[in-house]
Amino acid sequence: MPITSKDGRSRSDRLAKLDEFFDLVIVGGGVTGAGIFSEACKRGLKTLLIEQKDFSWGTSSRSSKMVHGGIRYLKEAKPGLTRDSVVQRDRLLKEAPGLVHRLGFILPSYNGQVFNRWMIRSGILTYDLIALRFTGRYFTPEQLQSLAPGIRQKGLHGASGFFDASTDDARMVLRLIQQGEAYGGIALNYCKGKKIIRDGEKISHFVVEDQLVDPLDSQKPENFTTPVQTRCVINATGAWVDNLRGQSGKKPIIRPLRGSHLVLPNWRIPVSQAVSTNHPQDGRPVYLYPWEGATIIGTTDLDHRADLDLEPRISLGEATYLLEAAQHLFPAAKITSNDIIASWSGVRPVIGSKPSKGKKIDPSKESRESLICDDQGLITVTGGKLTTFHLSALEGLEKAKPYLPGASEKAAGGPIIDPALAPEKLRTQLKPEVSEQLTTDQLSRICGRFGDQAAKVIAAADHGELDLIPATHTLWVELRWAARAEQVEQLEDLLLRRTRIGILLENACQEHIQKIRQICQSELGWDDLTWQIQAAKWREVWQQAYSSPFSGTMAQQQATA
Ligand SMILES: Cc1cc2nc3c(=O)[nH]c(=O)nc-3n(C[C@H](O)[C@H](O)[C@H](O)COP(=O)(O)OP(=O)(O)OC[C@H]3O[C@@H](n4cnc5c(N)ncnc54)[C@H](O)[C@@H]3O)c2cc1C
The missing domain is CATH 3.50.50.60 (FAD/NAD(P)-binding domain)
Incomplete structure (x- = not known):
């Protein structure tokens, strides 16, 4: 190879x-x-x-992709952790625009949750005070209809809102x-x-x-x-x-704790901000949020007992639990297991606390x-x-x-992420016929993801490669550039981690596989046999760990496990 x-x-x-x-x-x-x-x-x-x-x-590559202050740490009386997190969030938002974005969070409240509502509002106020940034909002049920269309109306009082951020991990x-x-x-x-x-x-x-x-x-x-x-x-x-x-x-x-996510096409539940619900089964918060053109439902928190060197995968029980949360919060969407197009799971490297009376504590309570x-x-x-x-x-x-006696202290205190070109500056370097094909948001995305390589990425585009890959925010040229210059060794590196289309598109990207093949063969020099081996490996990995747990191989394996 x-x-x-x-x-x-x-x-x-x-x-x-x-x-x-x-x-x-x-x-x-x-x-x-x-x-x-x-x-x-x-x-x-x-x-x-x-x-x-x-x-x-x-x-x-398997987190929920939130760059967040962790409002929950306030509930756990860990204001120091919240303070550290909001400072880091704000630095990353400033230093890596196009890679880290502001994301609104909505916490709806229903009849009978008056106490809860006041707790949430005072929590958000404290959170904003810590960040020295006032983002707290209150939304009426009518406003919620446009922010989270189809949200459960019965007993809806309104929602508290605030801002955090999200990224591509x-x-x-x-x-x-x-x-x-x-x-x-x-x-x-x-x-x-x-x-x-x-x-x-x-x-x-x-x-x-x-x-x-x-x-x-x-x-x-x-x-x-x-x-x-x-x-x-x-x-x-x-x-x-x-x-x-x-x-x-x-x-x-380490106490390895697994968290899993389901992926839906955004049009099925078109949220524009993260919306939280307390799961009807156990009251744990579950979020539905927009990411890269899809809607994500996450996450779970349970002991992971499988071999760490194997791809972690969602269980049928976790998938059913997450689906129930979406059905509970968005009953009008009539979501079923057939709507799930992909999934992913990750393992939290949590430092396990000492068991109390011989019993491990609830996973979500681990620090x-x-x-x-x-x-x-x-x-x-x-x-x-x-x-x-x-x-x-x-x-x-x-x-x-x-x-490390040779370490220089000069770099200390510098930026976490070195500045990339601003999108307007990048635009001045492009030919007019190229510039007119790209929005400012797309230029910002390229700068945020590719840093000082941004102009080279755009210059690498073949005909039609400044177009979006349908149903995602990814441009075709991102795939070409990653294959060319980003240490791609396997097809799965390209589809799951350099770009994320492997978890954003249905059926292991089969609809676009010929175009992906053409890019890989020209950039990576893969002959037909190498391509076939890579494509077969990719399908296997996808089916085992990233497909919908309700269909195909994953469901069969789970049924026989
Ligand atoms: C479901 C879930 C959701 C999460 N959501 C969020 C979130 O929204 N926001 C947030 O801030 N945090 C979140 N987290 C936490 C965050 O993702 C992790 O804390 C973080 O990614 C851990 O990074 P790491 O580099 O320590 O570990 P990893 O990313 O696991 O990196 C360790 C690497 O070491 C490699 N490795 C292991 N052994 C060897 C070896 N012998 N030689 C070479 N390499 C080796 C592994 O292959 C692995 O790639 C989430 C975690 C999970 C599981």
Whole structure:
């Protein structure tokens, strides 16, 4: 399989660098690892990031995509966590327009919930006070009809509203990784961290293994497993952190908790803001929200007992629970299981609390705070949230300081995300016939997602590729650019994480598969056989973990499980 992208460094260029000394090796290519990578590279540290599968393959492509202050932490009397989160949210909104957007939240209240209504309103007021930004609103039932058409009318009193934000989590990870590489770092996907080698107590090497080479292949290159010289390793492997920590005899700390989502075409429940309902079964909040042209229903919170190295998938029970929430809040939409076009699940890397009287506490009551610790040069950074990745990165680097004498403090306090071109500025660089095809929102999207590559992305468009992929906000050229320049190794990388059309379109994107094939073959040099293998693998992954749990293979597997 060809592994050279036409733009910038190739995979073999990156692999060749593994012979060199690195100040720091970061294990895990989720948002935590990517955030640390970007900061470390800015500080002049020679840094390597490795990800065992694809960048953001773990939880960081499977979140609910909210960049939020966590109004619920107020209820849990954790104002510090709320304060940190709203500050990070506001920084990301300012620094990454086009990637992080304001998203309105609506909390409807019904007859008999007078106390609840006042609790919500005072909660929002406190939340806004913490953020020093007053976004709280009250909507009448009539106003709600246009904001959330079809919302349950019976007993509806009105709704409280406020603003938070949402993003594309996988693109956030990629932007951070690309930023780190622009400062001289090396980031490799499909490269697994195997073990630490010590010289006395000090780390001397970290063994990494190329996952794209078949270990049984007699022709495999010598550097298929490489001991990389380093003094410090950051374990940013999310729900997997116990694997590396376990090598030095540490007890497991993670309680993996699964959360799942269902995807509907937006026209079935055309919400323009996130709408919350307390689930009729257990009172847990469930949200319906717009994302990338679809409506998402999420999420659940339960112990995940399956092998972490397999794609997590929604159970029929979770899917039924989420569907019930949508039917309860939007009865007029008459949603059925046939309306669900896709799903995804992720595993929260939650630090488990001590069981009380031998029983684990309710998953939703487990703390979402992060854990940072040092085991003689192996720094573990986990827990936390997508929203607060930058704080975890700073704390992780602070902990690693004794092992990083060369770190420059100059970068400290700079932006989390380096500024991209403003859309108006980008427009001035485009030919008039190109400019007229793109709205300002689309230019902003390209700047937000592709940073300083934005002009090159647009220039890469073939005929018709500045058009939208139907039912999504994605332009065809995003696919071409990602295939060309963003370390795509498998078809699933392109459809699930560089773009998100794999979870936004029905039936594993089959309607557009010939066009996708043409882009992959021209940009990645895949011959017909390689394409067929990739396409078959993609369909299998999609059916197992991203299809509607009510239909096809996933339903059959669940029925026989
Ligand atoms: C359902 C759900 C909804 C969520 N919603 C939100 C939300 O709306 N807002 C929010 O702020 N937060 C949210 N979160 C939390 C947030 O997604 C996570 O906190 C965050 O993504 C964790 O990032 P991470 O980098 O620590 O872990 P991960 O993203 O899991 O990254 C760890 C990576 O390490 C890799 N890895 C493991 N072992 C090795 C090895 N040996 N060598 C190399 N690589 C390895 C894995 O493949 C993985 O990609 C949600 C979480 C879930 C599950």
